[in-house]
Amino acid sequence: MQHATLGGVHATVAEYLDGLYEGDADKLAAIFDPQSSLTFLADGKVTVLPCAQWLANVRSRPKPKDAGLERKDRVLSVDLAGPDMAFVKVACQIPPRYFTDYLCLLRVDGKWRVAQKVYTTQPRP
Numbered sequence: 001m002q003h004a005t006l007g008g009v010h011a012t013v014a015e016y017l018d019g020l021y022e023g024d025a026d027k028l029a030a031i032f033d034p035q036s037s038l039t040f041l042a043d044g045k046v047t048v049l050p051c052a053q054w055l056a057n058v059r060s061r062p063k064p065k066d067a068g069l070e071r072k073d074r075v076l077s078v079d080l081a082g083p084d085m086a087f088v089k090v091a092c093q094i095p096p097r098y099f100t101d102y103l104c105l106l107r108v109d110g111k112w113r114v115a116q117k118v119y120t121t122q123p124r125p
Contacts, residue, residue, distance in 0.1 A: 009078060009086045009105060012112040016103065017073045020092055023063025025055045031114055033106070038117045064094050076100075083107070098122045 012031050019027035029051075036051045064071070073092035080086050084107040092099050104116040 005080060005083055005086075005107075006078065008107070008112045009080070009088065010075070012105060012114070013075055013078075013088050013090060013103065016114065017090065017092060019058075020064070020094075021071050021073065022065050023058060023061065025058040028058060029055055031112070032117075033108070033113045033115050036113075036115050036117070038119065040119050040121070069093075069095055086112070096124055098124055 015027060015031050018024070019031070032051050032055075034051065038049045038051065038054050040047055040049075070093070073090060076089040076091055078086060078088050086105045088103045088105060090101045090103065092101065099119055099121050101117055101119040103114050104118075105112045106115045107113075
């Protein structure tokens with residue numbers, strides 16, 4: 001059972017990373033729970049962005065793949081909290097911004113979905 005669980009988590013995270021690089025908001029929407037949100041610091045304050053607003057932002061920004069930006073994303077760690085919850089740390093980039101994302105995944109009706117994303121961004125030249 002754990003192997004099947006890990007496989008589902010990794011497949012969901014692969015879809016997430018593909019969706020980011022391709023700028024495919026529909027692909028991302030398929031793996032995010034509609035009630036999820038993204039949390040980050042802005043000007044030293046905790047900021048919560050509803051998933052729907054983030055997806056709208058993804059739709060309106062240039063696509064990293066179309067811009068020919070280098071793809072260097074990777075899964076840094078996976079922590080299974082049980083058969084229906086996982087915590088995944090990933091690194092990805094849309095140069096000149098480099099991200100560390102923490103994704104909390106829940107398995108709902110047999111499908112892994114991102115319930116919450118918390119991230120930080122490091123700009124680099």
